Amino acid sequence: MSQADAYRQLSFWHDTVPGALDPGPGLTDDVEADVAIVGAGLTGLWTAYYLNRADPELSIAICEREIAGFGASGRNGGWCSALFPASLGKLERMAGREQAIAMYRAMQQTVNEVGSITIAENIDCHWAKGGTVEFARSPTQLQRAKDKVDEARLFGFDETDLRLLSAEQARDLGGASQVLGGVYTPHCAAIHPARLARGLAGLVADRGVQVFEQTPVLRIEPGQLITATGTVKARYVIRATEGYTPQLPGQERAIAPVYSLVIATAPLPDRVWDQIGLETRPTFNDLRHLIIYGQRTADGRLVFGGRGAPYHYGSAVKPTFDRVPEVFAAHRRRLIDLFPVLSDVAITHTWGGPVGIARDWCASVGLDAATGIGWAGGYVGDGLSTTNLAGRTLADLITGKDTAITTLPWVGHRSPRWEPEPLRWVGINTGLQAMTRADHTEARTGRQSRLASAFDRFLGG
Numbered sequence: 001m002s003q004a005d006a007y008r009q010l011s012f013w014h015d016t017v018p019g020a021l022d023p024g025p026g027l028t029d030d031v032e033a034d035v036a037i038v039g040a041g042l043t044g045l046w047t048a049y050y051l052n053r054a055d056p057e058l059s060i061a062i063c064e065r066e067i068a069g070f071g072a073s074g075r076n077g078g079w080c081s082a083l084f085p086a087s088l089g090k091l092e093r094m095a096g097r098e099q100a101i102a103m104y105r106a107m108q109q110t111v112n113e114v115g116s117i118t119i120a121e122n123i124d125c126h127w128a129k130g131g132t133v134e135f136a137r138s139p140t141q142l143q144r145a146k147d148k149v150d151e152a153r154l155f156g157f158d159e160t161d162l163r164l165l166s167a168e169q170a171r172d173l174g175g176a177s178q179v180l181g182g183v184y185t186p187h188c189a190a191i192h193p194a195r196l197a198r199g200l201a202g203l204v205a206d207r208g209v210q211v212f213e214q215t216p217v218l219r220i221e222p223g224q225l226i227t228a229t230g231t232v233k234a235r236y237v238i239r240a241t242e243g244y245t246p247q248l249p250g251q252e253r254a255i256a257p258v259y260s261l262v263i264a265t266a267p268l269p270d271r272v273w274d275q276i277g278l279e280t281r282p283t284f285n286d287l288r289h290l291i292i293y294g295q296r297t298a299d300g301r302l303v304f305g306g307r308g309a310p311y312h313y314g315s316a317v318k319p320t321f322d323r324v325p326e327v328f329a330a331h332r333r334r335l336i337d338l339f340p341v342l343s344d345v346a347i348t349h350t351w352g353g354p355v356g357i358a359r360d361w362c363a364s365v366g367l368d369a370a371t372g373i374g375w376a377g378g379y380v381g382d383g384l385s386t387t388n389l390a391g392r393t394l395a396d397l398i399t400g401k402d403t404a405i406t407t408l409p410w411v412g413h414r415s416p417r418w419e420p421e422p423l424r425w426v427g428i429n430t431g432l433q434a435m436t437r438a439d440h441t442e443a444r445t446g447r448q449s450r451l452a453s454a455f456d457r458f459l460g461g
């Protein structure tokens with residue numbers, strides 16, 4: 001199998017993204033640049049995009065171990081949302097009420113920013129800003145929906161940001177089973193993520209950014225990136241490696257990679273869509289503890305994913321971890337449970353990838369002025385839009401601009417390191433199992449699970 005064919009098989013999105021997936025040229029010699037970036041996911045690509053826009057004279061080099069869009073950026077659930085992994089309450093404790101609100105407002109604005117840039121730059125990523133509907137399918141989930149809306153109101157977010165839905169209103173958006181109510185936010189678009197990542201990579205390359213593919217970085221040092229085939233010397237060096245970060249020397253406990261797995265159905269006939277709805281392509285989930293997420297694709301499929309795969313000892317990341325048949329089977333059961341009309345649905349694609357989790361569940365972006373080393377990540381499963389805010393922020397920090405986004409509470413935030421093994425392995429996997437058990441207990445007893453809140457406390461969430 002050719003390398004390009006192997007990349008096609010990474011996910012439904014890679015399989016259907018236009019253009020060849022043959023790797024571009026790698027680094028063959030030492031080079032110099034103003035800014036060197038490790039990783040051509042959306043963090044690296046947005047950083048390059050905004051830097052180039054701010055100053056087209058800057059020389060920018062990206063080293064990517066595989067191809068642009070290989071990682072989470074090319075194979076996620078396609079929710080371009082305003083979600084941020086740290087809650088408003090947590091951000092308030094970190095930085096005060098105004099800053100917490102500013103962070104959430106910046107995320108909402110970021111969704112629109114991604115939409116307008118993709119239109120302005122002709123990146124057709126199947127953008128559909130239909131919002132998100134979260135179904136409440138049990139009394140405990142309904143309570144969680146109310147709590148969510150109450151918290152938003154305490155911080156001044158009104159009906160135009162988040163609103164409680166009656167059972168009928170929720171079912172009008174999507175014909176899920178057992179619906180008692182729900183929550184709706186308009187701040188989300190469903191997209192084809194590989195179209196975005198590959199489109200952006202092509203764009204920055206056309207504007208002179210050097211993207212060296214199949215070029216693994218072995219070490220990051222102040223002023224340089226070291227690879228087996230050459231060194232990139234640069235005043236600024238940016239780590240944009242998210243779930244793969246622990247593989248870099250010195251970063252073993254910075255981020256924990258936790259796997260999220262996804263399935264895609266065959267295109268569904270109109271008679272099925274008549275029952276499922278989701279006409280404006282709102283992304284959807286329900287309010288269980290163990291996260292699930294879905295979207296109706298532009299070509300009439302359902303893409304549906306969630307957690308449930310184990311965390312691997314030592315923060316290991318391997319291609320074989322992307323595929324766990326039992327988790328795919330569980331996702332298919334959950335999807336049919338949500339939409340029973342899918343009882344004999346064919347699944348055409350299965351895949352997965354690592355999301356990066358910081359120990360305090362708070363994403364961060366920053367630039368160390370002394371060393372010139374910058375970073376962004378720890379987005380958990382909310383990076384598709386957050387990478388854009390990260391890229392804009394890094395561009396402002398590198399070009400020395402004080403802007404409204406360079407003072408947001410996640411800028412310069414340092415998360416604590418994860419525990420050493422085996423504590424990390426025990427803690428994360430116990431937590432994942434606790435979430436699954438909590439959902440079963442709640443479904444059985446109708447009461448809120450204490451296990452789940454204990455896990456929340458372990459993560460500091």
Ligand SMILES: Cc1cc2nc3c(=O)[nH]c(=O)nc-3n(C[C@H](O)[C@H](O)[C@H](O)COP(=O)(O)OP(=O)(O)OC[C@H]3O[C@@H](n4cnc5c(N)ncnc54)[C@H](O)[C@@H]3O)c2cc1C
Pocket residue numbers: 038039040041042043044063064065066067068069070071072073074075076077078079080081215216217218240241242243244245248260261262293305352353354355356376377379380381382383384385386387
């Ligand atoms: C299955 C799944 C579903 C998700 N669903 C959603 C969603 O619906 N909405 C949402 O907001 N977020 C979602 N996420 C999270 C989101 O995709 C990520 O947070 C985001 O894409 C991170 O972008 P990134 O550029 O930081 O990292 P990545 O896209 O992972 O890019 C990192 C890149 O660095 C490269 N790299 C790593 N190490 C090295 C090295 N040593 N040398 C050179 N290159 C290196 C990798 O090959 C990779 O291409 C999901 C993630 C997964 C895995």
